[in-house]
Amino acid sequence: MSVFHFLLLLFLVVCALAAGRTRGLISAVIIFAAYSLTMALLWQQLHSPDVAITEAAMGAGVTTLLLFAAISRTGRME
Amino acid sequence: MRDLIVRVIARFIIPFIQVYGLYIVLYGHVSPGGGFAGGTVMASSLILYVMAFGARSEKRRLPEWVARSIESAGAVFFVAIGLVSLFQGTTFLANQAAGFPMGIPGRVFSAGAIFLLTFGIGMKVFSTMITLFTHLIEEEEKEGTG
Structure with missing residues (x-):
């Protein structure tokens, strides 16, 4: 495991903890998108490009937009 | 929300x-990707259109009955390809045994029916995603004006 993998995993854990602890929901969604993008990079490093493409399109793209649409109809604070 | 830079880009x-997105769908059997990933990428382009030009303009380009028809047609197409194998005397979704041409490995027209099945899945996922997003946005706009 190289330093690059270690940094990615560290960033992943930090993002997951931050998304859980943030009060503002929009900030949490943005952090969740960063989490998904890191996860996509990690899938690619684990020699699974198929899952990486799905994760990048689904996790970082469509899920973020659907959560934004849901937040705009409800409150934006926890 | 209606920004000039966003609209031009x-x-x-x-x-x-x-x-x-169409490339990911059609090359799903020879390179990474497939129906679900490609359909999501294609849907994200229309979501970008909704965010730049508004949901009404998107409704004129792609009416709801068209999206609904594409969604149903994708599922019906998938089952129809499976039934072709059944009528050939083999099992449901059988590929080479049902007489689909195998083609040259590595080209687009290879692997028989997988090519068509992936296309059906891609169309289904594409219309599902765009319907999901426009329904959420549409009710919000109705609420804003009324």
């Missing part, structure tokens, strides 16, 4: 996103 970049 969206008009420039949407065809490229759609071609890339």
